[in-house]
Amino acid sequence: MASGISLKELAAELKLAPSTVSRALNDSYEISEQTKKKVLSMAEKLNYHPNPFARSLRENKSKAIAVIIPERINTFFAQVIDGIEEITQEHGYHLLVYCTHEDVEKEKKIVNLLLNGRADAIVMSVSSQTSDISHLHKLYERGFPILFFDRICSEIPTTKFITNDYQVTLEATRHLIQQGCKRPAFLMLSEDISITKERHRGFLAALKEAGISHNPEFSKVCCQNEETNIEILKNLLIQENRPDGILASVEKLALACYQAVKKTDLKIPTDLKIISFSNMGIAGLLNPSLTTISQPAFSMGEECARILIKKLTKTNQPALANEVVVIPSKITIRASTMVE
Amino acid sequence: MASGISLKELAAELKLAPSTVSRALNDSYEISEQTKKKVLSMAEKLNYHPNPFARSLRENKSKAIAVIIPERINTFFAQVIDGIEEITQEHGYHLLVYCTHEDVEKEKKIVNLLLNGRADAIVMSVSSQTSDISHLHKLYERGFPILFFDRICSEIPTTKFITNDYQVTLEATRHLIQQGCKRPAFLMLSEDISITKERHRGFLAALKEAGISHNPEFSKVCCQNEETNIEILKNLLIQENRPDGILASVEKLALACYQAVKKTDLKIPTDLKIISFSNMGIAGLLNPSLTTISQPAFSMGEECARILIKKLTKTNQPALANEVVVIPSKITIRASTMVE
DNA sequence: AGAAAATACGCAAACGTTTTCGAAATAATA
DNA sequence: TATTATTTCGAAAACGTTTGCGTATTTTCT
Numbered sequence: 001m002a003s004g005i006s007l008k009e010l011a012a013e014l015k016l017a018p019s020t021v022s023r024a025l026n027d028s029y030e031i032s033e034q035t036k037k038k039v040l041s042m043a044e045k046l047n048y049h050p051n052p053f054a055r056s057l058r059e060n061k062s063k064a065i066a067v068i069i070p071e072r073i074n075t076f077f078a079q080v081i082d083g084i085e086e087i088t089q090e091h092g093y094h095l096l097v098y099c100t101h102e103d104v105e106k107e108k109k110i111v112n113l114l115l116n117g118r119a120d121a122i123v124m125s126v127s128s129q130t131s132d133i134s135h136l137h138k139l140y141e142r143g144f145p146i147l148f149f150d151r152i153c154s155e156i157p158t159t160k161f162i163t164n165d166y167q168v169t170l171e172a173t174r175h176l177i178q179q180g181c182k183r184p185a186f187l188m189l190s191e192d193i194s195i196t197k198e199r200h201r202g203f204l205a206a207l208k209e210a211g212i213s214h215n216p217e218f219s220k221v222c223c224q225n226e227e228t229n230i231e232i233l234k235n236l237l238i239q240e241n242r243p244d245g246i247l248a249s250v251e252k253l254a255l256a257c258y259q260a261v262k263k264t265d266l267k268i269p270t271d272l273k274i275i276s277f278s279n280m281g282i283a284g285l286l287n288p289s290l291t292t293i294s295q296p297a298f299s300m301g302e303e304c305a306r307i308l309i310k311k312l313t314k315t316n317q318p319a320l321a322n323e324v325v326v327i328p329s330k331i332t333i334r335a336s337t338m339v340e
Numbered sequence: 341m342a343s344g345i346s347l348k349e350l351a352a353e354l355k356l357a358p359s360t361v362s363r364a365l366n367d368s369y370e371i372s373e374q375t376k377k378k379v380l381s382m383a384e385k386l387n388y389h390p391n392p393f394a395r396s397l398r399e400n401k402s403k404a405i406a407v408i409i410p411e412r413i414n415t416f417f418a419q420v421i422d423g424i425e426e427i428t429q430e431h432g433y434h435l436l437v438y439c440t441h442e443d444v445e446k447e448k449k450i451v452n453l454l455l456n457g458r459a460d461a462i463v464m465s466v467s468s469q470t471s472d473i474s475h476l477h478k479l480y481e482r483g484f485p486i487l488f489f490d491r492i493c494s495e496i497p498t499t500k501f502i503t504n505d506y507q508v509t510l511e512a513t514r515h516l517i518q519q520g521c522k523r524p525a526f527l528m529l530s531e532d533i534s535i536t537k538e539r540h541r542g543f544l545a546a547l548k549e550a551g552i553s554h555n556p557e558f559s560k561v562c563c564q565n566e567e568t569n570i571e572i573l574k575n576l577l578i579q580e581n582r583p584d585g586i587l588a589s590v591e592k593l594a595l596a597c598y599q600a601v602k603k604t605d606l607k608i609p610t611d612l613k614i615i616s617f618s619n620m621g622i623a624g625l626l627n628p629s630l631t632t633i634s635q636p637a638f639s640m641g642e643e644c645a646r647i648l649i650k651k652l653t654k655t656n657q658p659a660l661a662n663e664v665v666v667i668p669s670k671i672t673i674r675a676s677t678m679v680e
Numbered sequence: 681a682g683a684a685a686a687t688a689c690g691c692a693a694a695c696g697t698t699t700t701c702g703a704a705a706t707a708a709t710a
Numbered sequence: 711t712a713t714t715a716t717t718t719c720g721a722a723a724a725c726g727t728t729t730g731c732g733t734a735t736t737t738t739c740t
Contacts, residue, residue, distance in 0.1 A: 004455075004482070006695090006697090007697065007698095008696070008697095016719080016720090017720045017721075018696085018697080018698095018720090019698080019699075019719080019720060019721080019722090020718085020719055020720070022697070022698060023699090023719085026698085030717080030718065030719075031719080032717080032718060032719090035718085035719085049455050049456035049457075050456060050696080050697075051397070051456060051457065051696050051697070052456055052457065052458045053393045053394075053396040053397040053402070053457075053695085053696080053697090054397050054695070054696030054697035054698090054725090055696080055697055055698080056393040056697090056725095057391070057393040057394050057397055057695090057696080057697075057724095057725045057726065057727085058696080058697050058698050058699085058724075058725050059697085059698075059725085060725075062393070064436075072418040072419075072421060072422055073415050073418045073419060073422070073621070075413055078412040078418065079412075079413060081412060081437075081439075082412055082413070082439065085438075085439060094436050094453075094458065095436065095437055095438070096404075096434050096435065096436055096437075097421075097435055097436075097437040098425075098435070099421075099422065099425060113434075115344075115389050116389035116390065116392055117389075117391065117392070117393075118392045118434065142344070255621075255622055255625065258622075258625050259624075259625070281413070281595075282595055282598075282622075282626070284599075285598050285599070285626050285627060286622070286625050286626060286627060287625060287626060287627030287628065287629070289627070346725090346726055346727090347726060347727065347728095348726070356689080356690090357689070357690045357691075358690090358726085358727080358728090359689080359690065359691075359692090359728075359729075360688085360689055360690070362727070362728060362729085363689090363728090363729090366728085369687095370687080370688065371688070371689080372687080372688060372689090375688080375689085390726080390727075391725085391726050391727070393725085393726080393727090394695090394725070394726030394727040394728090395726080395727055396695095396727090397694095397697085397725090397727075398694075398695050398726080398727045398728050398729090399695085399727085399728075400695075
């Protein structure tokens with residue numbers, strides 16, 4: 001219905017064989033310039049558009065890349081996708097975007113759906129619930145190109161993009177300590193995922209370095225529910241020996257923390273300093289403005305896409321290298337960690 | 341490579357004809373329960389996944405829906421897509437997501453790419469630059485299902501989802517006036533697009549109602565560049581007879597306004613009250629917290645999807661009705677419009 | 681028991697491409 | 711001029727489904 005004329009009809013109109021027309025449109029050397037021109041102009045005139053599915057069926061390529069993210073309402077992931085699209089679009093690739101909402105079961109369903117070849121590759125950031133990775137292993141075993149970013153899956157030998165999680169968290173925690181924090185806390189969504197581990201490691205290293213003994217209660221695992229998190233954090237903050245600094249390993253938890261603080265008598269940064277991983281453009285407009293660790297999300301997306309495109313377009317390309325590409329984050333100091 | 345066994349091979353394994361296997365998998369009445377079970381279990385065992393392109397080619401359906409938005413880093417659009425995905429996923433549809441970055445030329449390219457049938461329908465919000473709508477007309481003429489939301493294109497007779505732009509802006513402006521604003525200003529990205537016109541109309545109506553004569557200079561058209569907008573707004577705010585209230589028709593401009601105010605001696609809300617269309621979850625955390633007009637984005641996406649699914653799955657469905665569905669917005673009053 | 685109807689399955693075409701192979705027609709070479 | 715290359719194109723198969731039609735087998739009815 002929506003699709004117009006077919007190659008055969010175009011060929012009939014030109015009194016040529018479909019094979020000739022196909023070759024002409026694909027600029028084959030076997031076709032004379034003269035007929036190429038004829039074909040091109042007639043194709044233009046009749047508004048011919050090749051059927052992508054016939055082509056996909058024949059070529060066994062979809063010209064589509066699947067992107068799987070844990071949440072859509074998040075500046076970081078949106079920027080990464082913008083970066084991916086920037087590069088892939090130039091090469092005629094389409095983006096299938098899926099959101100897991102941090103749900104492993106949903107992630108599995110999506111991955112299984114993609115097993116049929118609807119996409120040529122997957123770029124993903126795993127859900128915070130993902131500990132069983134059998135679905136990802138299945139992909140890998142079939143030789144399906146996967147590429148991870150941010151929330152990577154270390155067990156799958158492929159290319160991964162992360163930021164310098166350990167190092168930048170170390171520096172961020174040092175900053176907290178430098179600003180006078182004696183009892184910093186670390187907020188995370190899950191203990192299992194890779195970046196959490198690295199960031200936590202950096203956090204603990206800074207404490208050790210400063211000779212601060214860490215209260216395990218201050219390494220807080222939060223959940224998906226905003227309200228619950230606010231409650232958890234409020235309870236954390238109203239206890240006797242409460243934390244005086246917060247390092248949120250994900251943006252969502254820093255915001256929950258702001259909300260929790262509003263329910264107490266505490267003041268940021270006087271009573272509590274906060275620093276968080278976040279790519280929000282408006283961190284500077286928060287009350288008080290939020291000190292952030294921001295990843296170069298857009299270029300991370302671009303880099304992912306470049307590697308993928310190379311793998312997909314060049315022939316006889318080896319499997320994606322088992323390497324971790326580190327792109328450093330940037331700490332932007334704002335009011336939430338100031339000494340008053 | 342990635343795709344596994346084919347229907348033919350599965351049939352050979354079962355010593356059945358491909359047609360029988362196909363019918364068994366599609367639960368046809370022509371096949372006995374016994375063989376159906378055999379086929380199902382063998383398909384499971386051999387990990388058979390039907391090739392989506394062969395199916396698409398045969399059925400002339402892609403099982404994909406294209407979503408085109410002007411920007412990804414925007415809570416509203418992200419929520420709408422979440423809503424769309426929620427419904428479409430249940431019905432086995434995939435989402436192709438494209439971002440125009442408010443660029444008409446990009447919008448045209450994307451639309452033209454979709455002319456080949458890669459998607460069964462388009463759900464879109466037009467770019468703020470879109471005044472020439474020939475590319476959209478072409479889609480409509482071919483009978484391609486299009487559905488607009490928020491930034492609709494009135495000239496195309498199809499289903500559109502918007503909020504009560506006129507009414508809610510009228511009320512929002514009344515609120516500004518009630519809070520003491522004598523010289524409110526209206527901020528927009530473009531004069532051409534539908535929602536801007538409606539919102540501006542509501543704004544002007546409220547002024548007229550209150551007997552306030554409007555300075556045309558206070559209906560400010562901004563651009564895409566953040567820095568430029570901040571400059572424009574700063575200049576607007578430092579002049580002698582500056583506005584004392586702002587209604588931003590899009591979130592982006594409210595944020596630019598906050599940035600601009602930081603470069604002046606003005607204080608919100610004392611010297612300047614601000615209300616804005618926005619779906620940011622953290623409007624309450626801004627400094628000061630921002631009074632917002634928020635659209636029910638998620639359910640708007642869901643509604644879009646429901647109508648689309650109905651059109652796509654039921655046979656002999658008429659074209660999408662030429663109607664405008666209005667889903668009311670909600671005003672949440674916060675500190676930025678308070679009287680001190 | 682014989683005819684009619686219902687059940688269960690196979691054959692082959694079709695969807696719109698690309699590509700292998702082969703075959704004319706023209707050009708170059710001996 | 712006869713032979714060989716080169717250029718330019720066509721016929722047909724293939725990708726993996728679905729489906730119209732035909733047919734063999736079984737069931738039902740008179």
